[in-house]
Amino acid sequence: AAPLAAIPTKYTLDEKLTSKEDVTTYNNFYEFGTGKDDPAKNAGSLTTRPWTIEVDGLVAKPQVIDIETIMANYTMEERVYRMRCVEAWSMVIPWIGFPLASLLDQVEPLGSAKYVAFETLVRPEEMQGQAGIFQALDWPYVEGLRLDEARHPLTILATGLYGETLPNQNGAPIRLVVPWKYGFKGIKSIVKITLTEEEPPTTWNKAAPNEYGFYANVNPAVDHPRWSQATERRIGEAEGLFGGARINTLPFNGYADEVASLYEGMDLTKFY
Amino acid sequence: MASLAIPTRYRPASVWALYAIGLIPGLYGFYLGIFGGLGADPVRAFEHLLGLWALRFLCLGLLITPLRDLFGVNLMAYRRALGLLAFYYVLAHFAVYLTLDRGLILSSIAGDILKRPYIMLGMAGLLLLIPLALTSNQWSIRRLGPKWNQLHKLVYPVLIAAVLHYALSLKVIDPEAAFYIAVTIILIGYRLIRPKLMERRRARRMATAQR
Numbered sequence: 001a002a003p004l005a006a007i008p009t010k011y012t013l014d015e016k017l018t019s020k021e022d023v024t025t026y027n028n029f030y031e032f033g034t035g036k037d038d039p040a041k042n043a044g045s046l047t048t049r050p051w052t053i054e055v056d057g058l059v060a061k062p063q064v065i066d067i068e069t070i071m072a073n074y075t076m077e078e079r080v081y082r083m084r085c086v087e088a089w090s091m092v093i094p095w096i097g098f099p100l101a102s103l104l105d106q107v108e109p110l111g112s113a114k115y116v117a118f119e120t121l122v123r124p125e126e127m128q129g130q131a132g133i134f135q136a137l138d139w140p141y142v143e144g145l146r147l148d149e150a151r152h153p154l155t156i157l158a159t160g161l162y163g164e165t166l167p168n169q170n171g172a173p174i175r176l177v178v179p180w181k182y183g184f185k186g187i188k189s190i191v192k193i194t195l196t197e198e199e200p201p202t203t204w205n206k207a208a209p210n211e212y213g214f215y216a217n218v219n220p221a222v223d224h225p226r227w228s229q230a231t232e233r234r235i236g237e238a239e240g241l242f243g244g245a246r247i248n249t250l251p252f253n254g255y256a257d258e259v260a261s262l263y264e265g266m267d268l269t270k271f272y
Numbered sequence: 273m274a275s276l277a278i279p280t281r282y283r284p285a286s287v288w289a290l291y292a293i294g295l296i297p298g299l300y301g302f303y304l305g306i307f308g309g310l311g312a313d314p315v316r317a318f319e320h321l322l323g324l325w326a327l328r329f330l331c332l333g334l335l336i337t338p339l340r341d342l343f344g345v346n347l348m349a350y351r352r353a354l355g356l357l358a359f360y361y362v363l364a365h366f367a368v369y370l371t372l373d374r375g376l377i378l379s380s381i382a383g384d385i386l387k388r389p390y391i392m393l394g395m396a397g398l399l400l401l402i403p404l405a406l407t408s409n410q411w412s413i414r415r416l417g418p419k420w421n422q423l424h425k426l427v428y429p430v431l432i433a434a435v436l437h438y439a440l441s442l443k444v445i446d447p448e449a450a451f452y453i454a455v456t457i458i459l460i461g462y463r464l465i466r467p468k469l470m471e472r473r474r475a476r477r478m479a480t481a482q483r
Contacts (some may be wrong), residue, residue, distance in 0.1 A: 026312035034446040037311065087443065089313055136444045207444070225442055226390055228383070235312045241305040244315050245375045
C-alpha cells in the first residue's frame with residue numbers, strides 16, 4: 001500500500017476507529033480462502049497493475065477505464081464508515097474513495113437503466129480460492145445495487161483506507177463500499193460494471209437465497225435464518241477475551257436518516 | 273491382539289498424561305486470548321477453538337473401536353479420558369458462549385436456544401453428554417452392566433448433533449468442516465456395518481476351529 005491523499009468530508013463518524021491491523025488482517029475475501037486470516041496471508045500474489053474496469057450495458061458512453069485514470073481524475077475523499085458483516089461483527093473504517101455516482105455520470109446511464117451490476121476478477125493462478133477441488137462460491141463474485149442506491153452519496157468506490165491505497169486483502173485496487181448494507185455487498189477488486197434493466201444476480205443470493213437477499217440492508221429486526229442480527233461484536237473492543245460486550249445493531253447500520261427513504265413502502269422482511 | 277507398547281504398570285500414568293496433554297490446547301488458547309494472540313475477534317476464536325477440540329476428542333474416542341477391530345491396536349485404556357476431555361471442552365465452549373460471547377444476557381440466550389437450530393443441536397449434544405460423563409466411572413460400569421453399553425450408544429447422536437451444530441454455524445462448508453463431516457460419516461457408518469463385519473469374522477473363526 002502506498003500513501004494516498006484524501007480530502008476530509010462530513011462523512012466522519014465520531015466512533016473509535018478499528019485498528020489498521022484488525023482492518024487488514026480480519027477479512028472475508030473467499031477468492032483467497034474462507035478463513036478470516038487467509039486473505040491477508042494469500043492476497044499478496046494478486047497483481048493489481050495494469051487494471052481496468054469495463055463499464056457497459058445501458059449507458060450512452062460504454063468505456064474501459066484504467067485504474068490510473070481513476071486515481072488521477074477523481075478527488076479522493078476520506079469516509080469514516082461503520083462496516084457491519086452479516087456474521088454479526090462490525091468495524092469502523094476510514095475509507096478513501098469517491099462517490100460511485102461520479103463514475104456513473106461519466107458513462108451516462110440510459111433512462112432504461114434500473115440496476116448496476118458489479119463483477120470481481122477471476123484469476124485462479126493468483127486467487128487460490130478460485131482454484132482446486134474446494135471452491136466456496138461461484139466465480140466471478142457478482143453484486144448489484146438498484147440505480148438509486150448506487151447513486152446515493154454514501155455509496156463509494158474505495159481505493160484506499162487509513163491514508164494508503166487498498167491492501168490486496170481489502171479489495172485492491174478498487175472496491176464498493178455501501179455502509180448501510182451487510183459487508184458482502186461491498187464487492188472487491190472490481191473489473192466490470194454493467195447497467196441493467198433487470199435486477200442482476202448476486203453471489204450470496206445465488207448460494208443461499210433464503211439467507212441472503214438482493215438488498216441485504218443491515219436490519220436488527222430481520223434475523224439471518226440461522227442466527228440473530230439484533231446485536232454485533234465490534235472488532236477490537238475486547239481487551240483480550242474480556243470486555244467485548246455485544247452492542248445493538250442499528251437499522252440501516254445507523255444510516256437510516258440518510259437512506260430509509262429509499263425503501264419507503266417496501267416490506268423489508270420480504271426484501272431482506 | 274496387539275496391545276499398547278506401554279507396559280501395564282505405566283498405563284495409569286499415561287492416562288493422566290493424556291488428560292494433561294489434552295487440556296493444553298484449551299489452556300494455551302486461553303493464555304493467547306488474554307494476551308491478544310487470538311486475532312481480531314478473540315472471543316469468537318476462543319469459543320471456536322474449544323468447540324473444535326471437543327469435536328476432535330469426540331472423534332478420537334470413537335476411533336478406538338475401529339482401530340481395535342480393523343488394525344488390532346488396542347487403545348481402550350484411553351477411551352474414557354478422550355470422552356471426558358470432549359465433555360470438558362463442551363462445557364468450556366458452552367461457558368464461553370454464555371459469558372464472553374452473550375454476556376449472560378439471559379433473554380438473548382433463551383431466544384437463541386429456542387429459535388436457532390444450530391444452538392439447539394449444540395445444547396442437545398451437551399445434555400446428552402451429561403449422563404455419559406456421569407456414568408463414566410468404574411462403579412457405574414459395574415452397576416449398569418449391559419445397560420451401560422446401551423446408554424453409551426448416545427455418543428453417536430452426540431457426534432451427529434455436534435458436527436451439524438458446527439456446520440450450521442458457518443456461512444459455507446469450508447474444507448475443515450467438510451473434513452469433520454466426512455470423519456463423522458465414516459465413524460457412524462462403521463457402526464452400521466460393524467455387526468455384519470463381526471458376525472462374518474465369528475463365522476470364519478468357527479469354520480477354522482471346526483477344520
